[in-house]
Amino acid sequence: MKNVILRIDTKDKVVRVSAPFGCHHDLIVEIVRKHKEKIKSRFSKRAVFDISEPDLSEGGLIPFLGQLFRLHIEHIEYTTARNVSINHEDRTITLFVCSNDSKRELFHILTQWYFKNFRNILIPIIDKYAAKVGRKANTYGIKIVNGYWGICRNRAKSIIFNLKLIAMPSEVIELIVLHEHVHLKHFNHGKDFKAEMTRLMPDWKHREDELKSYQRYFI
């Protein structure tokens, strides 16, 4: 039945099936069932790498710089001691929270931790690539957004980075940082833009492919 096509839309979380007119309903259901595991893994991958939808249950998978960490929740007595710690050896992220903290509170604590880490990771990368390009923005910002990884507002000379990049490997973060700085020189993605990218990051196309492989699960 090569005419039955499944489209897995990870953004809207639906599976669209197109089948020839007259195709029996049971047959369509059977085909969808046959692909159940594939569909499940596509949905879970998206959720796993999207920091705006983290699995905040004990043992849930939390992304950080292209790797996945197991979440451990530790209960503490005082709200002032709320904290996050990461252990690279046993690949865990521990949230120190109060027992009556809601999922929303947990999300807030984790997001603040992501913000703090992303800022620390970004600063040296920005310094490095701003020097290479020979341009620096007047202001830099971090936001959780849908639709872009980075954006350069040329007139205001401001660059915003999407916090969701924290889930990506650092070479992908570097790609976005360089891309936005090259925009301070070349507004569009034309020949000059591409030549500058190649000059400063010879493997930038390879990094873009890596970005695309994650992109399906994010925006």
Ligand SMILES: [Zn+2]
């Ligand atoms: Zn661009």
